[in-house]
Amino acid sequence: MKIARLASLMLVAILAVGLAVSSVASAAPLIGPVGTTLTGTSGTGKLTAAGETVTCAKDTSTGTITSSTLIGGIRVHFLECTAKNAAGATCPVMSIGAPLSNLLLTNVLHGVLGLILPKPAGSGSDIALVLLPVSGSSFLNILGTCFTNISVSGQIAGLVEPVNISSTTGRLVFGVTGGVQNITDVDLSTGGLIKPKLSVGTELGTEETTEEITFSAPVEVM
Numbered sequence: 001m002k003i004a005r006l007a008s009l010m011l012v013a014i015l016a017v018g019l020a021v022s023s024v025a026s027a028a029p030l031i032g033p034v035g036t037t038l039t040g041t042s043g044t045g046k047l048t049a050a051g052e053t054v055t056c057a058k059d060t061s062t063g064t065i066t067s068s069t070l071i072g073g074i075r076v077h078f079l080e081c082t083a084k085n086a087a088g089a090t091c092p093v094m095s096i097g098a099p100l101s102n103l104l105l106t107n108v109l110h111g112v113l114g115l116i117l118p119k120p121a122g123s124g125s126d127i128a129l130v131l132l133p134v135s136g137s138s139f140l141n142i143l144g145t146c147f148t149n150i151s152v153s154g155q156i157a158g159l160v161e162p163v164n165i166s167s168t169t170g171r172l173v174f175g176v177t178g179g180v181q182n183i184t185d186v187d188l189s190t191g192g193l194i195k196p197k198l199s200v201g202t203e204l205g206t207e208e209t210t211e212e213i214t215f216s217a218p219v220e221v222m
Contacts, residue, residue, distance in 0.1 A: 028189040029113040029127040029163075030068040030222055037064050037216040038071070040172070045078065045209030047152070048179075049200035051086035054093055054142060056104065061211060063111070065219070069189035071111040071129065078104035083144045091146035104142065108134045113160070113221070114186035114194070120159065127221055128157040128186045129172060130196055139198075155196040156207055157183040166220040170213040176206045 040061035047054040057080035066072035081102045083093045092102040111129040119126035132155040133139060139152040158172040159182070175182035186194050198205045 027115065028069070029115060029160075030189065031065055031071070031113060031219060032068055033217065033219070034065050034067060036219055038062065038213050038219075040076075040211045040213045042209045042211045045174075045207065047200065047205060047207050048176075049205035050203040052084065052147065052200075054081060054083045054104075056081040059209070059211070066110075069113050072134075074106075074109040074111060074131065076106045076109070078106075083142070083146055085146045089146040091144045093142050093144040095140045095142060104140055106140050107136075107138060109139070110134050112188050112190055114157075114188040116157075116159070116183055117185040117187055117193075120182070123159065123161075125159055125161050125163045127160040127163050128183050129160050130155055130157045130186055130188065130194060132156075150201050152198065152200050152205065154199045155194065156181065156198045157186050157196040158211070159183065160221050163221045166218040168215050168218050170215065170219065170221070172211040172213060174207050174209050174211075176208040179206065181206050 042059045045056045045059060056078035059076055059078045061074060061076040063071045063074035079102070081093050081104050082090055084090045093104065094101050095104045098105050109131050111131045114128050114130055116126045116128045133153075137153040142150045142152065156174060158174045161171040161173065181196070181198070184195060186196060188194055198207060
């Protein structure tokens, strides 16, 4: 009888563990429907590293939901961009290949969904989109007369809003607090923990902006 009772308790424990694992696995954030396109716009954005800043008055972006965990084909155009170096000198800046002296064009990027660790305080969302180049690690190279050529590379994560609601609009928030990017740890839907870091030359950089997104059809992130 004791053996039977012990076996029953072990079975209950195994089932409980199995349900917990299943619950964690199902918590991976998803987006849909696949094939939906998006456009984005922002107000002022600021890239900062080692006492130098690049400020752009606005940006425009495009992309497509290519799977339930991925937004692909992302391109961002930063407009009306100027830089200020550590000595206080300012100048217009451009990326390599850009047709205008104050225009920054990123390489092709993609965004992977993930859970923010720990969940942000006071936010209804704990879902991030981690942006990174499709090929290599370079976002873009910035040229200007008040500094030498600067390469921006790595990854950066933005807070996804809203979640658990179908909508044709959304928001991606790249926040900075005390000189540090708000999102530092993300558990990716595709598997694995990532610590997004944006490098500006040899320095650690931050990007602060909010992207307002419009989808071609109602989209839900959950």
